[in-house]
Amino acid sequence: MKGRCYGSNPTDSLLALHATVERHIAELADLFGREVLGGFTIFGGGQTFFRRELFDELGAFDEEILVEDIDMSARIHAAGKRLRVDPDVVTYEENPATLSAWWSQRTRWARGWMQVAVRYLPRLPFDSTLSRRARFDAAYTFVYALVPVITIVAAPMLLLDRTVLTGGTFLPTTGCCGVRSVSRPSSPRCSYSYATTATATATTRRNCSPPSRCGATCSVRASST
Numbered sequence: 001m002k003g004r005c006y007g008s009n010p011t012d013s014l015l016a017l018h019a020t021v022e023r024h025i026a027e028l029a030d031l032f033g034r035e036v037l038g039g040f041t042i043f044g045g046g047q048t049f050f051r052r053e054l055f056d057e058l059g060a061f062d063e064e065i066l067v068e069d070i071d072m073s074a075r076i077h078a079a080g081k082r083l084r085v086d087p088d089v090v091t092y093e094e095n096p097a098t099l100s101a102w103w104s105q106r107t108r109w110a111r112g113w114m115q116v117a118v119r120y121l122p123r124l125p126f127d128s129t130l131s132r133r134a135r136f137d138a139a140y141t142f143v144y145a146l147v148p149v150i151t152i153v154a155a156p157m158l159l160l161d162r163t164v165l166t167g168g169t170f171l172p173t174t175g176c177c178g179v180r181s182v183s184r185p186s187s188p189r190c191s192y193s194y195a196t197t198a199t200a201t202a203t204t205r206r207n208c209s210p211p212s213r214c215g216a217t218c219s220v221r222a223s224s225t
Helices: 014-037 052-058 068-078 099-120 132-162
Strands: 002-007 085-093 195-198 202-209 217-224
Touching (some): 002 014, 014 085, 068 099, 068 132, 099 132
Antiparallel strands (some): 195 202, 202 217
C-alpha cells in the first residue's frame, strides 16, 4: 500500500516550493487517480507498506535500476498482485532546493524511467492478467517515459533534413513512375529522379522532369541491346 508524500521544505527556495506543489498535485491527480480509475498504480519514494511474503516471492529491489520503486511496482503488477494507494497516509520528504540538485534528481529519474520502460513495455501492455484499463495505462506510462529521448534523437535529424540539406532529403522517397529513389533537389522544393531497368534483351530508361508546382511527367524510351 502506498501513501501520500508531501514536501517538508517548501520555504527553502522557490524551486523547493515548486517541487512541493508539483508533488502534491501529482500524488492526488495522478497516483491516486490511477487507484480510483483502476489504472496502472505505482509508488514512488519510501512511504509504502509491503507484506513480508512479497519479497520472498518477487525478491528484493533491483539496485541496477535508478528508479527501483517504479521497477518494483511493475513487478508487482506482472506477478498478478495489486498495489493500492491511500492518500490519508501522509509522510514527508525533503525536496531539492538548488538548481543543480533538482537537475541531478530529474535526470536520474528520467534515465531510470527509461530503464523500466524498456524492460516492461514489451510485456505489461499484453499481460492478460491485468485489466484492459491497467494495460492501456501501463502502455501510456512507459511510452511517455520514452518520449524525451525519442524527441532528442529525432528532432535534430528532422531539422537537418529540412534546413541543412536545402530542401533535399536522404530519407527514402517514392519517385515518379513508381521508382523507389533518393531525391536530388533541382530547386528548394522540387526534385527529379530517374531509374534504369535492365533485362536480357532491352534496356528501358524512364526520364522524369519537374514541371510547374513540382509535378512530374515521365517518358519511356526503349533501346535494344
